[in-house]
Every structure is written in C-alpha cells, then in structure tokens.
Amino acid sequence: xxxxxxxxxxxxxxxxxxxxxxxxxxxxxxxxxxxxxxxxxxxxxxxxxxxxxxxxxxxxxxxxxxxxxxxxxxxxxxxxxxxxxxxxxxxxxxxxxxxxxxxxxxxxxxxxxxxxxxxxxxxxxxxxxxxxxxxxxxxxxxxxxxxxxxxxxxxxxxxxxxxxxxxxxxxxxxxxxxxxxxxxxxxxxxxxxxxxxxxxxxxxxxxxxxxxxxxxxxxxxxxxxxxxxxxxxxxxxxxxxxxxxxxxxxxx
Amino acid sequence: xxxxxxxxxxxxxxxxxxxxxxxxxxxxxxxxxxxxxxxxxxxxxxxxxxxxxxxxxxxxxxxxxxxxxxxxxxxxxxxxxxxxxxxxxxxxxxxxxxxxxxxxxxxxxxxxxxxxxxxxxxxxxxxxxxxxxxxxxxxxxxxxxxxxxxxxxxxxxxxxxxxxxxxxxxxxxxxxxxxxxxxxxxxxxxxxxxxxxxxxxxxxxxxxxxxxxxxxxxxxxxxxxxxxxxxxxxxxxxxxxxxxxxxxxxxxxxxxxxxxxxxxxxxxxxxxxxxxxxxxxxxxxxxxxxxxxxxxxxxxxxxxxxxxxxxxxxxxxx
Amino acid sequence: xxxxxxxxxxxxxxxxxxxxxxxxxxxxxxxxxxxxxxxxxxxxxxxxxxxxxxxxxxxxxxxxxxxxxxxxxxxxxxxxxxxxxxxxxxxxxx
Numbered sequence: 001x002x003x004x005x006x007x008x009x010x011x012x013x014x015x016x017x018x019x020x021x022x023x024x025x026x027x028x029x030x031x032x033x034x035x036x037x038x039x040x041x042x043x044x045x046x047x048x049x050x051x052x053x054x055x056x057x058x059x060x061x062x063x064x065x066x067x068x069x070x071x072x073x074x075x076x077x078x079x080x081x082x083x084x085x086x087x088x089x090x091x092x093x094x095x096x097x098x099x100x101x102x103x104x105x106x107x108x109x110x111x112x113x114x115x116x117x118x119x120x121x122x123x124x125x126x127x128x129x130x131x132x133x134x135x136x137x138x139x140x141x142x143x144x145x146x147x148x149x150x151x152x153x154x155x156x157x158x159x160x161x162x163x164x165x166x167x168x169x170x171x172x173x174x175x176x177x178x179x180x181x182x183x184x185x186x187x188x189x190x191x192x193x194x195x196x197x198x199x200x201x202x203x204x205x206x207x208x209x210x211x212x213x214x215x216x217x218x219x220x221x222x223x224x225x226x227x228x229x230x231x232x233x234x235x236x237x238x239x240x241x242x243x244x245x246x247x248x249x250x251x252x
Numbered sequence: 253x254x255x256x257x258x259x260x261x262x263x264x265x266x267x268x269x270x271x272x273x274x275x276x277x278x279x280x281x282x283x284x285x286x287x288x289x290x291x292x293x294x295x296x297x298x299x300x301x302x303x304x305x306x307x308x309x310x311x312x313x314x315x316x317x318x319x320x321x322x323x324x325x326x327x328x329x330x331x332x333x334x335x336x337x338x339x340x341x342x343x344x345x346x347x348x349x350x351x352x353x354x355x356x357x358x359x360x361x362x363x364x365x366x367x368x369x370x371x372x373x374x375x376x377x378x379x380x381x382x383x384x385x386x387x388x389x390x391x392x393x394x395x396x397x398x399x400x401x402x403x404x405x406x407x408x409x410x411x412x413x414x415x416x417x418x419x420x421x422x423x424x425x426x427x428x429x430x431x432x433x434x435x436x437x438x439x440x441x442x443x444x445x446x447x448x449x450x451x452x453x454x455x456x457x458x459x460x461x462x463x464x465x466x467x468x469x470x471x472x473x474x475x476x477x478x479x480x481x482x483x484x485x486x487x488x489x490x491x492x493x494x495x496x497x498x499x500x501x502x503x504x505x506x507x508x509x510x511x512x513x514x515x516x517x518x519x520x521x522x523x524x525x526x527x528x529x530x531x532x533x534x535x536x537x538x539x540x541x542x543x544x545x546x547x548x549x550x551x552x553x554x555x556x557x558x559x560x561x562x563x564x565x566x567x568x569x570x
Numbered sequence: 571x572x573x574x575x576x577x578x579x580x581x582x583x584x585x586x587x588x589x590x591x592x593x594x595x596x597x598x599x600x601x602x603x604x605x606x607x608x609x610x611x612x613x614x615x616x617x618x619x620x621x622x623x624x625x626x627x628x629x630x631x632x633x634x635x636x637x638x639x640x641x642x643x644x645x646x647x648x649x650x651x652x653x654x655x656x657x658x659x660x661x662x663x664x
Contacts, residue, residue: 026311026324030304031539033547034575035335036596036607042328043610049321056317070316094550143602150560151553158549243315243373250431252315252373252423279634332611339595342577348597349574408594412615554599555572561600 002120002186008059009082009179010189011123013225014111015055016083019073020233021104022048023240024091033094040140044101047133054126074244078237079227086169088224088233092162095148095155099162102141106202107173107195109134114190123188142206149210156211163207164215171220173199269469274400277343285469288462289399290344291360292471294351297337299363302355302536304330306370307379315373322419323376329416333409340401356541364522365452367530374427374434374441380420382442382449382487388413389483390453393473421490428494435495442491443499450514451522453480459519484512577626578604580611582618590622598623 002010025045032038056069063072087104091097112134115127148159174196176184183189207214223229243252253261262282268275275281304327311327314320338348354360365383370376391413394406427438454460454476466472474482484503491498502515524530575597581590593612598604604623612618632640648654657664 023312026320029311029324029327030301030308030331031543033543033550034597035301035331035338036575036598036603036611037547037550039328039331039335039614040606040610042324042331043614046321046324046328049317049324053317053321073317093546140606143606147554147557147599147603148550151555151557152549154549155553155556239312242313247315247431247433250315250434252319252426276634278631328614332614335596335611336594339577342595347574405594551575551599552573554603555575558600558603 002182002188004062006179006182007120007188008062009177010183011055011059012080012082013177013180014115015052015059016081017087017104017108018048018055019052020081020083020236021087021100022046022052023236024087024100025097027239028091028097041097044137044140047130047137051126051130051133054129058122058126070244074241078229078233081224081229081233081237082227083224084169084172085221085224085230086166086173088230088236089166089169090232092165093158095158095162096166098141098144098148099159099166101137102145102206103163103166103170103203105134105138105141106206107170107199109138110195110198110202111190111192114195118188118190119186120188145206145212146210149207149212159210160212163212167215168217168220170199170203171217172222172225175222175225177225266468269398272396273398274403275398276400284465286344288465288469288471289402290341290346292466293337293341293344293399293402293405294346294354295361295363297334297341297351298355298360299366300330300334300337302362302366302540303383304334305536305539306366306368306532307376309370310373310376313373314376319423326380326416326419329412332412333405336405336408337402340399340405343401352544356537356544358528358537361526363452364525364530365448366536367525367532368444368448369532372437372441374424374437375445377420377423377427377438378441378445380416380418381424381490382420382445383452384413384417384420385487386449386452386479386483388417389479389486394471396470396473398470424496425494428496438494439496442496446499447517447521448525450480450484450517451519453483455519455522456517481511484514488512575599578608578623579626579629580604580608581622581624582608582612583620584617585619590620593617595626601625 022045025041025048029038029042029045032041052073053069056072059072060067060069086100089096089100091100109131112127112131116124116131118124118127145159148155150156174192176191176193180189180192184191204214261280265275265280265282265285275285307323307330308327311320311324314323338351341351342348351360355362370379388410391406391410395403395410397403397406424438424442427434429435457463457475457477460476463472463475467475488498488503500515502513504513505511506513525533528534576599577595578598579595580593582593583590593608596604596607596611598607601623604625605621608621608623613621644650
C-alpha cells in the first residue's frame with residue numbers, strides 16, 4: 001500500500017496538467033482561426049477537463065471529509081498545483097497553442113500507455129479511457145505542426161518561434177519527484193524518466209517532417225512539479241478560482 | 253427569360269410552397285426568395301457565433317467543474333450551429349467568407365441581445381433560460397420552413413439546443429434556492445435580461461416589415477407578438493416556481509384571454525442597440541474581427557500545406 | 571493560391587448495418603482535416619461509427635430542370651410495384 005499523501009501528490013502531478021491545459025484551451029473557445037478549428041480545440045478541452053474530474057473525484061474520495069472534485073480543483077494555493085510549466089505557458093498565438101499541445105500530447109500518450117497497467121485500478125481505468133482521447137489529440141496537434149511548419153513562410157517562422165520558446169520546458173516532464181518514487185516502487189505510478197527516449201524520438205520525427213528544428217538548449221526550465229510556477233499561473237488561477245474564492249461554501 | 257415566363261415560374265413556385273413542398277438548392281427560385289433567405293439564415297448564423305462571446309466570457313470562471321464542462325459544450329454547440337447555418341446559406345451561392353465580410357463590416361445584423369454584457373455568473377443562467385428559451389420559440393417552427401437546407405439545419409440545431417435551456421434554468425434554480433447572495437444574483441440577472449429577451453422576439457407586428465412575406469415562405473409561422481406572448485406565458489410560471497420575480501409591475505394574468513398582460517416595452521432602447529449603441533456592440537465586433545484576422549496566417553498555412561501535399565502526390569503518380 | 575478552405579460534404583454511418591447518410595457540410599484545407607473536422611463537428615453526440623468526406627466540387631448533381639425527363643417516365647411503370655398484381659386473398663406470404 002502506498003502512503004496516501006504521496007498517492008495524492010502523485011495524482012496531482014498528472015491531473016493538474018489536464019486541468020491547466022483544459023482551462024487554457026477553454027479560454028480560446030469562440031476565438032479560433034475558424035469555426036471548425038474552434039470546435040476541435042474545444043473538444044480537446046472537454047476531454048482534458050473530463051479526465052481532470054475523474055482524477056479529482058478519486059482524490060476527493062481519498063481525502064474523505066466530504067471533499068469534492070471542486071474543492072480539489074479550486075481551493076488550493078498556487079504552490080499546491082503540481083502541473084508542469086509547459087502547460088501553463090500562455091496562448092501567445094495559435095502557434096503556441098499547437099506547439100504546447102503537441103509537446104504535451106506526445107508525453108501524455110506515452111504516460112497513459114504505461115499508466116493503464118497501474119496497480120491502482122482507478123488510475124488504470126482513467127488512463128485506459130484517456131488513451132483514446134489523447135491519441136486523437138496527438139494526431140490533431142501533429143497534423144497542425146506539419147501544416148504550420150510546412151505551410152507558408154510566415155507560419156513556419158511562427159511555429160518555429162513557439163517551439164523555440166516551449167522546448168526548454170519539456171525536460172521537466174521527465175523529472176521524478178519524491179512522491180513519484182514511491183508510486184513507481186508500488187507499481188502504481190510511471191517512471192517518467194524512462195519515457196524520455198521515446199518522447200524525443202516521436203517529437204523529432206514530426207518536427208523534422210514539418211521542416212522545423214528543435215532548438216539547441218543548454219538550460220531547461222523546471223519548477224511546476226514542485227509547485228513553483230511562472231508568473232502566468234497566478235492570473236490563470238485568479239480566473240479559475242474567482243467564484244469559489246469570492247463566494248465560499250456555496251453550491252452552484 | 254421574358255417577364256411573362258418569370259411571372260409564370262413565380263406562380264408555380266408559390267404554389268409549390270403553399271402545397272408544403274420543400275425548395276432545394278438547385279431549384280429555380282425568385283431572386284427575392286434567395287436574397288431573403290441569405291439575409292435571414294446568415295443573420296441567424298451570425299447570432300450564433302456572436303452569441304458565443306457573452307457566454308464564453310464565463311467559461312474560465314465557471315464556479316464548478318460540472319458547470320464549466322456544460323458551459324463549454326454549450327458554447328461549442330453554438331459554433332456548430334453557426335457552422336450548420338452558414339453551410340445552409342452557402343447552398344444559396346454565397347460563400348462563408350462573404351458572409352463574414354458582411355458581419356465584420358457591420359452590414360449584416362445579428363441578434364441584439366448579445367450586445368448586453370454578462371457581468372455575473374447568474375447571467376449565464378439567465379441567458380440559457382430566457383435567451384435560449386426565446387430562441388427555441390423562434391426556431392422550432394423553422395424546422396418546417398420551406399427551404400430544405402435551412403429546415404434540415406434547424407432540425408439539428410433544435411435537437412442539440414434542448415439541453416441549453418435546461419442548463420440555464422438549472423443554474424438559475426440552484427442560485428434561487430441558494431444563499432441570500434446567490435438569490436440576489438439570480439434576481440438581478442433576471443431583472444437585466446427580462447426586457448431584452450422580450451425584445452429579442454422582434455419588433456411589434458405593426459412595425460415589422462418582413463412578416464407578411466416571411467409567413468408566406470414559412471420563414472415565420474407566427475407573428476412576433478404571438479411569439480412574445482407565448483414566451484411570457486410559458487416563462488412566468490417557471491419564475492414563480494423558483495421564487496423569482498419578473499421585473500414588470502404591470503404583469504397580470506388575464507383570465508379572459510388566458511394569457512398574461514404585460515407592461516410596455518422600451519422600443520427606443522431596442523432600436524438604439526440595433527443601431528450599434530448597445531453596451532457591447534463594439535467589443536463583440538472587435539472580438540469577431542480580431543479572431544478572424546489573427547487566424548488568417550493559420551488558414552493560409554493550411555491551404556499552402558494542402559497544395560504542397562497535393563503536388564507531391566501528383567508527382568509521385570507521374 | 572486559393573485562400574479559402576474548400577467546402578466538403580460529410581456522410582456519416584450512424585451504426586453498422588445502416589448506409590452513410592448526408593449529414594451536412596464543412597470547410598477544410600485537405601482531406602485529413604476534413605475527416606477530423608467532420609468527426610469534431612458532426613459526431614459530438616456519438617452520432618456515427620464511420621465517416622465519408624468528399625469535396626463538394628466533385629459531386630455531379632442532376633438539374634431540377636431535367637426532372638421531367640429523368641423522373642417522370644418512371645411514374646407510369648406501375649408494374650414494377652407489387653401492388654400492381656392481383657392475387658386471390660387466400661394466397662398468403664407473397
């Protein structure tokens with residue numbers, strides 16, 4: 001049996017990515033480059049928020065004391081959110097949206113493909129369902145990476161700029177935190193470090209096909225997994241938590 | 253074609269509609285029928301996509317995850333409805349881009365109600381309950397309108413829309429049964445959205461220019477005033493059920509008519525908003541134009557990529 | 571280069587055993603995108619198990635002007651319908 005606190009921490013490190021990325025995508029609804037793309041991005045947001053709910057309902061159950069998914073989603077301090085910095089990067093333009101999505105989707109799918117064999121039945125079930133959704137996300141974002149990369153000169157430069165900005169945030173995906181270690185030992189969690197090789201290979205393949213390059217990076221940004229976020233995160237949470245903070249203890 | 257021949261075709265056409273036959277895209281149709289349909293269907297489509305904005309305003313701030321996904325799905329549906337309607341319009345020989353141009357240049361109209369701001373969470377409830385409620389009253393009869401593609405789009409829209417009003421009412425009900433602060437929020441939203449919702453059903457019959465022709469072509473089955481009365485009669489008991497007060501001191505049940513009498517509508521406000529002086533006309537249009545312009549390089553990239561891929565395929569074939 | 575995404579027609583099979591039915595149209599830059607968009611736009615409520623997309627310009631349609639010569643000649647060929655044939659009431663299952 002895994003220590004409950006650590007299990008919860010471990011779930012946060014997965015679930016918070018879905019929450020924050022879902023929140024970011026949902027903000028774009030109504031502002032996409034055209035109706036079809038708008039509808040597609042919203043579908044991904046709904047998938048991610050659906051996954052978030054499953055994870056948080058599980059956490060609420062583990063915590064007990066009548067906690068709900070919303071307590072978990074809305075009532076933590078910024079330092080308690082454990083998503084990676086990658087997913088909280090702002091949607092500067094559509095290139096960033098696609099770049100962020102792609103760099104996360106590739107990792108997300110690799111993770112869930114392992115997590116479906118977790119000894120924790122709930123996590124395994126959530127992962128199994130998520131694989132189908134995330135496979136589609138990866139297909140969608142990969143296609144768009146190619147369209148933007150091998151589209152026009154303008155789009156090529158814009159997506160390359162986004163990739164250059166985002167790539168330094170990818171290394172954190174593979175950091176193994178103390179809570180993860182126990183999860184891995186109990187065969188509940190996935191050793192993210194082992195996913196790196198497949199990740200780089202999969203990303204490189206699409207990036208090359210898209211006539212893009214991965215930047216030479218000597219220094220990677222990390223911190224999200226420890227709850228040390230970028231400055232965007234505070235604004236993101238202000239929106240997310242606004243109602244629950246302004247009107248505490250109410251039913252909606 | 254001679255004038256006489258056209259007149260003859262015109263008569264045959266009107267008879268077909270009177271017999272409840274559907275008109276399909278390649279059928280001959282009077283130019284006025286085509287133009288009127290382009291105008292009405294595109295206005296309807298524009299309303300869907302401008303309508304995404306006031307509600308989209310609360311997606312990131314929705315108070316619970318359940319509310320967030322429901323609202324997101326709803327706003328997404330509106331994008332879908334816009335898409336179905338633009339497609340129906342395109343069968344009349346006008347492109348979506350031309351229709352966007354008309355919207356962005358201010359030439360085309362959309363439902364004025366979306367020029368009011370959503371300032372509290374309860375506004376999301378009020379829009380779902382009242383605005384979608386009024387929209388459904390307007391839309392259901394269109395499922396049997398004479399133009400086939402429009403009728404088919406409306407069937408799909410109405411089917412999907414059925415959860416929207418329920419969602420709105422549920423939000424309002426939860427607030428009305430919640431804490432005093434929540435109840436106040438709900439009442440305030442009802443106060444602000446009630447009159448614009450009544451206006452949404454269109455000018456009074458005396459001032460409505462299109463009604464007679466639209467009735468004949470089944471673009472309308474009831475007059476604006478009849479629809480408004482129907483909306484009031486069905487909504488007042490719903491408000492009572494959840495303990496909210498309709499902000500109309502003159503509202504009274506009329507036993508003789510079996511309908512509610514209601515106070516005067518401020519048509520001056522209505523026309524001001526239509527003319528562009530509503531609280532949000534400007535930001536709504538800026539948001540639409542902004543999204544379209546910022547998306548241009550993305551759309552161009554996709555076309556350029558498609559062309560390159562096509563060329564590659566052709567080369568391989570050779 | 572053409573700037574606007576072309577129009578596509580979407581056909582969806584609701585479940586195996588049924589034919590693909592015309593669901594509507596949409597815009598997409600290429601066929602992969604058309605399929606993805608069709609999935610996202612037209613099967614949000616589990617409406618389908620299979621999708622066909624075809625660029626609208628590839629559809630050849632009959633002209634309603636020709637409806638007389640195309641479709642009316644079939645109207646008097648009532649011998650193609652089972653009700654044309656008289657059978658005694660005693661004959662069942664035919």
